[in-house]
Amino acid sequence: MATTTPTTDSDILQSLVFPFDEDLDPQAAQSLLQIRFDPKSTKRINQLLQKNQRGRISAEERILLEKFVRMGKFIDVLQAKARRALKKAGHSG
Numbered sequence: 001m002a003t004t005t006p007t008t009d010s011d012i013l014q015s016l017v018f019p020f021d022e023d024l025d026p027q028a029a030q031s032l033l034q035i036r037f038d039p040k041s042t043k044r045i046n047q048l049l050q051k052n053q054r055g056r057i058s059a060e061e062r063i064l065l066e067k068f069v070r071m072g073k074f075i076d077v078l079q080a081k082a083r084r085a086l087k088k089a090g091h092s093g
Contacts, residue, residue, distance in 0.1 A: 026086055030091075032078050037071075
């Protein structure tokens with residue numbers, strides 16, 4: 001039986017956003033660089049991180065924090081692709 005390497009969230013994200021790598025126009029790339037969590041979510045993330053650091057996070061809260069982390073990674077990948085597209089186009093970003 002063949003064994004396969006488990007697919008990570010990062011592997012999946014890379015496969016989803018890879019097509020944007022080549023032909024992303026500068027205006028779209030700049031728009032992607034503006035994506036942020038809203039202030040309410042940022043506040044909640046910080047609360048969850050503090051609870052996690054103190055060892056007082058519930059299982060339900062840990063799941064929520066993990067969801068925020070996954071979405072943050074997704075945003076990071078999109079923005080890295082956007083920065084690369086801007087660099088290829090000769091724009092700063």
